[in-house]
Amino acid sequence: MYTDLNRIMEIALKDILLSKGKEWLGIDINPSWIQFQPTRKGVRGDITLMVFPFAKALQLTPAEVAERIGKHVKSEVSFVADYEVIQGFLNFVFSKIFWSDQLISINQTDSFGISEPNSKHMVMVEYASPNTNKPLHLGHLRNIFLGYSVAQLKKAHGHQVIKTQVINDRGIHICKSMLAWHRYAPIQSNGERETPANSGLKGDKLVGKYYVEFEKHLQLEVKEVLSRWDAGDFSNTASVTVDKFQELNKALEGKDEKAQAAIYDKIKELAKNETEILRAAKDMLVRWEGRDPETYLLWSTMNGWVYDGFDVTYKRMGVDFDKLYYESDTFLLGKDQVMDGLARGVFYQKPDGSVWIDLTPDGLDEKLVLRADGTAVYMTQDIGTAIERFHDYPALSGIVYTVGNEQDYHFKVLFLILQKLGYTWAADCYHLSYGMVDLPSGKMKSREGTVVDADDLMEEVVNAATVMTQERGQIAELTEDERHNLFESIGMGGLKYYLLKVDPKKRMLFNPEESIDLTGNTGPFIQYTHARINSLLRKAGLIQFDKSALEIEAGEIELIKLLAAFPQTIAEASSNYSPAVLANYLFELTKAYNSFYQQSPILNEINPGLRAARILLSENVAKVLKSGLNILGINAPERM
RNA sequence: GGUCCCGUAGCUCAGCUGGAUAGAGCAACUGCCUUCUAAGCAGUAGGUCUUUGGUUCGAAUCCAAACGGGAUCACCA
Incomplete structure (x- = not known):
């Protein structure tokens, strides 16, 4: 089992500071002063202690305090090889042994970065849930890739996950x-x-x-x-409609263009009926x-x-x-809960018989939860479905709803209502709200025919990948089938990565040309690096090396540090419901490895200890890339 | 108008619970394939982090206001 030595070191340093601090500095150390952070890139050191809080309390300059603490830590802590003081920051340098041990530990862990399955509570992730009147489009792609990937992330983080979708079939x-x-x-x-x-x-x-x-x-x-x-x-025409029409017509007078357009819409609505x-x-x-x-x-x-x-x-x-939950089955759900809530005074009834909830004390509006004729609205159904799900899965602790941010208000209200109905799990329901996908020409509008069809887009992206891969890929040894799969993996990998690399919350721009790019911050770039390492490892298979006699230098340490950050990256991405966090990490790792690869001979290295470390390092970078891509729903081909 | 989200390089985006000189990719320009896959690497250029106040040793990050963009305010789903 992998142990995050970094974290352990941080705790160890903290303990030493707390126990020896008084002896070293002459005053009691307040635990809140001890703030560590990874040392900034480009500066020598592995972990940095902020000394400003100490300096303030001791009435000394940060540099003086840093010097004092650094001296003591270096002489008393074995894994700290050195320290450096720059502009009041105290940077500790860990020993090489520390880092090579870290690499060995990572290597010995089978599914490094992945938590014990089902070690955390069960969550349900809802995504997709399209309407059945129109084919899927670009917006659905973001939804679906996002939802699937968050489900994968939760699993990797140790949760038991139920992937679900609502079939809007009625x-x-x-x-x-x-x-x-x-x-x-x-x-x-x-x-x-x-x-x-x-x-x-x-x-x-x-x-x-x-x-x-x-x-x-x-x-x-x-x-x-x-x-x-x-x-x-x-x-x-019913007289009510006629009256309404004439009223709206009158309202047109003296209004600006925008207000008139809104009124015209209402008139159109009347005519539709x-x-x-x-x-x-x-x-x-x-x-x-x-x-x-x-x-x-x-x-x-x-x-x-x-x-x-x-x-x-x-x-x-x-x-x-x-x-799957079928709306045709669930659309009657929720009424009982509403009636029950009405009896308990959570809801109230208007004279016409419709049932409402007053959320004005919570800063929201009044919201209808049941029509006057007793039929359900969207909200009624969602209340019922949520409760139903907890009945279906007694171990369930929360639901993640992958739904566009135009429904932020709806979910805010839904969770609040569930909470008012007394369901404590409402606090563990989360609206994974994502921004719209815009096109360079602006918003997608079905009326203007600017909707990008999901099937067409996937086809295009795979075609582009096919052309490029036939041009520059190393595919001579592949069968027809393998090639087909490869083109598919690259095209789809590029598309998924493109949609997942940006923060889900944010509205994003979809540039068709960029989405089929293979260079830079793209899926194929990461896939390529993975494939290249595999090529290397195939050749290294013949080389014998001793894993216990590793030698490492600064370049290797930088990569080990990045590798060691994989577990916490998954944890962070999972708790933030953000595959983008993971995507950016994979990109960083890929860039760092490529730079390393370019300047350090691996198989051709003469020093056996160094060569062994580099092969082992490459192997583990590939392992992490593959595992990370898998969480994003992206294949990692062995060669391309 | 009320509520919510967003504003970082020409473009697309990172910058975690405040920390060092604000980072990538694309586009532009310069180099590097008779050593392991050049879908790569090294470098140049590009910034009043929308603005103004506040909090603090320290603000792109937190708070407030203004400006700009978007969403939402249905007995639609």
Whole structure:
């Protein structure tokens, strides 16, 4: 088992300072003065003690204090070989033995950096959960890679993890596609309507096509309704709607452009509800809820197409799920909890029968949790689903929701409600909120056709990787199959790394050209370095060396230090729900190794002790790179 | 307007709970393949960390305000 010597040394130094401090400095040491940090890059030393707090208390200059402490520590602590005082910072230099022992310890640890499986509590990670009316796009890619990677991170950190997604298989959106398909899908020669099987179209793409079709017809009808209204023809229109329309029309006067646009949107909304096609879709939803056999069959057929399509996409992404929650099963959940909460005074009821929660004391608004007609809203469902999950998994301690930051408010409210209902685990639920992915041309908008389709993008990225790898890869010995896998690994690795390397919380820019780059801060750069080490190790296989007689120099120490930081990097990335932390670490390690590789002969080194240390070091760098990439969901090819 | 998030090099991003001279990658320029994979390495150039106050030995980091960008404020999900 690997022991983080760094950490142990820090504790040891702290103990010595506390016990001997008075003797050395003449005053009692306040533990809060003792602040260590890794020594700054480019400065000699391994760990740095801040001496400012001491200097202040002792009324001495930092340099004087540092000198006094340094002298004593050097003479009394075996692993401190030297010390240096620069600008009031006290830098301790650890002995070479210390570092070579560290390397040996890392080497002897099988899954270095990975915590004992299931040593920490169980968490559920929800991600993906797309709507079924449209194919997956770039935004989903960020969501899915992020969620999957956080699940991997939690596992590596010792948690038991349940990966889950909610299948949004009910609601008006799927009815829209169903209706449009029923009305407009061309009849094939065999008498069937268009299906994935007879058209060769991916299921999600096909259903998405009819959703668009629906929207097209809807827009046309809206136009008709509006022009009728403008002409003063309100036949077949409810008087409430007419009043509302005229009211909004009046409100237009004297408003600026922005306010007018908002009002126009509302008018459009009114007109939408007056269209035949939307009414037909709503009827369909009612029939679905009433379990009308024909509607139900169509629904399950078309849903099936979508999931078959999504499965293909997930498979290429390399992600999976342990447990699925179907909205069609869970949409009735939560009502009981709401009624129970109502009885306990957590919620209150308005005269129309709708149920609300007043969150104004918490600085939020009043929020509807159940409609007047007793049907559930989004919030009701989420309350129910969360509770259901804790029933399904009694050992569960928290849920991570990978959902875009436009829902920050929703989750804030959800967690608060759960807490008010008395569920202590609400404190361990976390909204993994990520920023939007923008394009160089701006925001993705389906209406303007600027949405980047997930399947298309993956195809493109793999194609680009194929071209580049055929050009410069060392692939002569690979079979056709192996090549195919390699291109896939490189293309997808580049894409995943590109989306994961930035802080999830932040909005990010997706530059198509950069995403297929193979140089610089990219996935393929790390993969390449891993492959190159493997090539080296294949050749080193023949060389005998003695692992107990290692010799190391400054360059090796720098790398060992980085390797030793792997476990704490995983811990940090896991607790911050940030694969980006890990990605940046891997990049640092890769850069450091490449620099080392370029200036130090490894197999060609004549000094056997040095050569042994360098081979061992290379082996462990490769080990960490592979393990780290795996957590990011990225393959680490043996050669490329 | 209320609430929340963001503002670091031409561009894209790192900078952890305050610490030394603010770092990478891309783009630009200069070098390095008859030694282990050049998808690499070494170097040059590029910064009032949006602004102004405050806290402190010490601020890109913490606090406040202003400015700029975004999200959200549905009986949609």
